[in-house]
Each structure stands twice: as C-alpha cells, then as structure tokens.
Amino acid sequence: MQPSRRVTIVDVARHAGVSTTAVSKVMRNAYGASPEMQIKVRAAIEELGYRPSAAARGLRGQTYTIGVMLPEMRNPFFADILDGVTEHLGGTDYQVLMAACCNDEPGEIRITEAMIDRSMDGVILIAPISSRRHLQKVARTVPTVVVGRHGTSPDYDTVTDDDFAGAGLVVDHLVALGHRRIAHIEHAERNPVRLKEMPNAQRADGYRHAMQAHGLGEFIDIASTTYTQQGGYLGAQQLLARAQRPTAIFAGADIVAMGVLDALTEAGVSVPEDISVAGYDDTMFAAFGPISLTTVDQAGHQMGANAARLLLDRIAERNRPTAQIKLSPTLIPRRTTAPIS
Amino acid sequence: MQPSRRVTIVDVARHAGVSTTAVSKVMRNAYGASPEMQIKVRAAIEELGYRPSAAARGLRGQTYTIGVMLPEMRNPFFADILDGVTEHLGGTDYQVLMAACCNDEPGEIRITEAMIDRSMDGVILIAPISSRRHLQKVARTVPTVVVGRHGTSPDYDTVTDDDFAGAGLVVDHLVALGHRRIAHIEHAERNPVRLKEMPNAQRADGYRHAMQAHGLGEFIDIASTTYTQQGGYLGAQQLLARAQRPTAIFAGADIVAMGVLDALTEAGVSVPEDISVAGYDDTMFAAFGPISLTTVDQAGHQMGANAARLLLDRIAERNRPTAQIKLSPTLIPRRTTAPIS
C-alpha cells in the first residue's frame, strides 16, 4: 500500500529473462526482435503493468507527445480542429497535449518554449500571431505545422482555409439575394507581414475583390475593429451611423456577428428584414435555433486531420520539402440573411 | 546554422566557472547559493540562452508541469475554470498542459495514465466520469484535485459548485414568477456511486427538494435524457406530450436548454410567453442577445483558482488532509423566463 517503486524496463527484462534492449525494442516495435521474444516480453509487460517513463524516453529518443497551441479555448472552431487532430492520431502511440494561449506574442513564446523544453516530438500551432521569425525558430527546433495562417516557409508545413474564397462566397450569396450595400467588419491589422498572412486580412481582401468583381466597388464599406463580440458591437454602430446604411453586414467571424446582432437589436433594426448579417467560422452557436446565423464552414475537422498527417510525415522525414494545404470553405445559409425587401 | 547541440547545464557551469550543482540550485531557487553565485550563474544562463530539459528534470525531480483533463472543449464553462487555473499559476514556474477527453472511462484512463507517464507534478481532473476506484488510483500516484464532482476522498481534494443549491435558485426564481408546473430535464444516471457524486444528479435532487419545499411535490416532472443539445430536444418533446404541459422547463445545462428552445420553436410554442426556460452553467452563448437565457453562474474562474491553489498546497505537502471546497452559484435572470400569463 505504500508508494511502491515504479516498474521499470529492468524489472520487465528480469521477469522475462531477457535484456533491457530486447524490451526496449518490443516497446518501440523496432527491428530485431523475434516473434517468440515479442510474446515473452509482452507477457511480462502485461503481468507487471509496466508503463514506460516519458521523461526517460525523452532524454534519448521520442516522448510520443504532440503539442497543440490554441489562441483561445472559447471559439469552438478550434475544438473542431482538435477533433481532427486527435482522431488522426488515435491509432498511433502519440498523445496530444494542448496549451491555450493568451493571444499575445510573449504568451505564445512562453508556450512554444515550454513545449520544446518538454522535448515534444512535434507541435501544431493554431492561428499563431507571433512574428514569422519566431515561428521559423520553433520550426527549426521541432517539427512544426502551422494551421490557419497563410504564407509559406521552408521550415514548417501549413494548413489553411481559403479565406479569400470564403469571403467571396458570402458576397456572392448576398449579391444573389439582391444586396448591393454590403459592408464588412474586419480585424484591424497594421503589421505588414501579418497583413499578408493572417486569415482576417485575407477575408477583407476577398471581400474587396468580390465586391469589385460584381461591379460594386463604390459600395465597399469597411469598419475596422477587432474579432470580438465587442468589436462587432462597435463596428455595427459605426456602420449604422453612415449616411447610407448598409443592407447587409458581413462580419469577419461568428463572434463578431454576435456583437452585430446585439447592436442591431439595440437600435431597433430587425434581422434579416432590415439588415442581413453573415459571419464566418460556423461555430457551434451559429446553428442554435434562436441565432441561426448564415456563416462559412471552414472544415475545421479536416484541417486538423491534415495537420496531424503532415506532422507525422515531417517527424518521419525531417528534411522533406514543406507542403501547403489549402481547404475550400462552404457557405452555410441560415436565417440571418434574406432577399432585400 | 546546422542543428546545433543543445545548451546543457554543464555548458552553463563551465561558462560561469562553477559546478553543475550550483547552476541547478540557482535554477530551482534552492537553498545554498550566495548572491554573487546567483548573479554569476544567471549571467551565464542569459548569455548562453540555457533552458533546462524537462525530460531530464523529470527523471530526478519535478517537471514543473500541471496536467488538466477536460471532458470536452466546447463547453465554455471549462474555459472559465482553466482561466482561473492559469491565472493562479501565472506567477509560478509551472506550465499547464491540457488534454481533452472523449467523455468515456477508457478515454479518461488513457489520459490520466499519459499524464502520469509524463511525470507531471500534479493533475486537475475536471468533471471526471471515471469510477471512484480509478480516481483514487490516480490520486495515490500523483497529487490530484478533482473539480465538479461531489463526494470526498482521503486521497484527493475537491472543488465543486453547490449544484443542489443552484437548482434551488432556479426553482425559487420560477416559483416567484408564479410558475407551479415546473419540469426538469436531467442526465440519466444509473451507477449508484455517480448518482451521488455527479453534478447532474445533485441538480435533479435539488430540483426535487426545492419543489417539495414550495409544496409543489405533485408537480415534480422529470424527463430523463442526456446533457446534450439532442437530449434537450428529446426531453422537451416528451414534456410537451404530457396531458398537462409544464409552464416552465428547467434544463440541467445550458446546452440542454438550446435543444429545448429548438423543440419549442418547432412546436410553435413561444418563449417565454407560453413556456419559460432556464439552463445551468452560464456558458458564453447564454448571454448572446438572441438567446438571452436565464441560467446559473457557477463561478468557474474561482473554481479553477481554488483548484490550482489546493494542488500547489498538496504538491508542497503530500500528506496533508484533503480539503473540499464548495462554491455558491448565483442565478442570472435573463429573457427566457417571465411571469406566468
């Protein structure tokens, strides 16, 4: 009943009457163990309830641990990605551990370093906001896949949604419903590199491009705030104050659309009769009956599965050229968008 | 530019002209290092960019890692708890790593074992559904705090919400609004131990008790499904089929209330005019304008902070008697509940 000493590989080896090398080989399915040896060793492992120490393993070889960094936990879209990752890794020996971040660069640096310190075999960074320099540094130390950030690198693989096209889907949808004054709420971004690489910037670009393509360049109207509920609230207030109010608002993220709905309700504007509203992400709550938000599905599950696959490939072959996977989003029309009246 | 060898404690020691013991002491703020030594060593650490290997540390001492097990990622209530944990641990050297679970016992076993294998210094288990036996086993191996599960143990500390009282708050609120036919949707539970320990069971008990206390015993009406959106949908359908429809539905969780709203909308019942609806958890979406769900706030942030505190205490002193912390919930009235018409 006392805190009994941990069962080690030495105990297993002795119990099976073989060397520790043999046990190690069996544990790792490594080459050089005969079938009889495998059976003998596995039996001993079973009987003793042996579990290898990740710490000791990490000192020499792998830790069979994959780290996933999330910018936050409240956006269910990230849960979709994670599901894809864990599902793909389900059959393997790898264990996924996550760390949620504070959405700032120092926090991201702290977390990535913590993962490196813990000798993780690979990391998946979801929508990181760190400088490109930092990402490269991480990727040169540990196999890395970056999800939800555009731009290519020789050091890490990427998986992204085609945000440019996704924004186009929304504009197309609204134009087909007869809207012309279609406004957009974006996440303000100054940094020139991020301006190219972050999804929010791509969405804004896609919006502009689609508006031009429909000959609606003169109606382009962007409120620049943040991707938060508060940002949506403020953005909608700005747009309502325009001389010519928009008939449709394309919020860059579902959570932004929630703020928009709050502001519109407060202003006595009804949705979708007076103004149509669309979001982006297809987060869980977008589907709830009372909300029923038109939005864009990013196929988070597939993004996660692809990220996991790329990471395993890279762990297996460190110097493989990097890959960029871009997935196509789909429009999910619901009840917050309607034909113009 | 080549994968340069990692900087170790030996490099730091040589660079500072001291022993590795000294460096180790400084890293851990351990006793026995003079101020001059501290300065000298810290300078060397800085210059060389040294970071200790958690794997090597784990082999002898601590890993400075705390594991948090979550039953799922989509319930934002868990994010609140996590915020509390990370905030409390912010100033320390500990790093929090999470693992999301599949909400079944094999999955929980896999995750807890993975955390033990990785020599984590402590674990926080949030709303675990595993057998008590397994929890005890984990707690005897590694310092453990269990959050959101009632029942005491000599091996682990607990932090819970007073679910019994919380359910009472909801019933009180509805009774004050004039309701008498107040129905409840619970998460079905057979296992006798869990029946006592799980929050859902406590909520159902609290509901029954409060109804009795108000002299409404005859109106007690429970639909037994699951704590999911689907469960709420089915539960509401059952309740609508009663000879005497309830005038208020208390769903055991916010996500259940979402399903209830779907079913009511589908049946042409308006909320709160025809039927009032209340949830539990005060999840993020409950506050969204179009939903505006009356619910109960569990003070997740405080739960997390308390759990972290207890865990640090237990890590410091392993054989301290265990503590049970119970936090009081508060009712958040919103627009889905109204006086009976």
Place this chain on the structure above:
DNA sequence: TGTGATGTGAGTAACGTTTTCCACGATGTT
C-alpha cells in the same frame, strides 16, 4: 585554543530509457 554551528560549494551516483556497438550462430554463395 579547541569545539560546534553554519554557510557555501563541489563531486558523484542515481533516474529509466534508447542507441550504438559487438558477438554468435545459422544460412547462403562462390
């Protein structure tokens, strides 16, 4: 001038794996 404390620092043996050899016998090839 001894005699303990006390404070500071170093040497060294773990910790539990994996990896790199090497040895040995069996098998195939000239």
Place this chain on the structure above:
DNA sequence: AACATCGTGGAAAACGTTACTCACATCACA
C-alpha cells in the same frame, strides 16, 4: 571449404538533470 550475409540478442555508454554526501572555510563561544 572459405567467406560473406543475415537475424537475433546482449553489454554498456550515453542523455541532462537533481539529490546526496562531504569538504572546507568562517565565525561564535566557552
């Protein structure tokens, strides 16, 4: 018959840190 090849298994050296033990000053006190 000589020689290479292959399959199997073991011995022992890492890996980077911490815990334990001990040595050596310094200082206070009788």
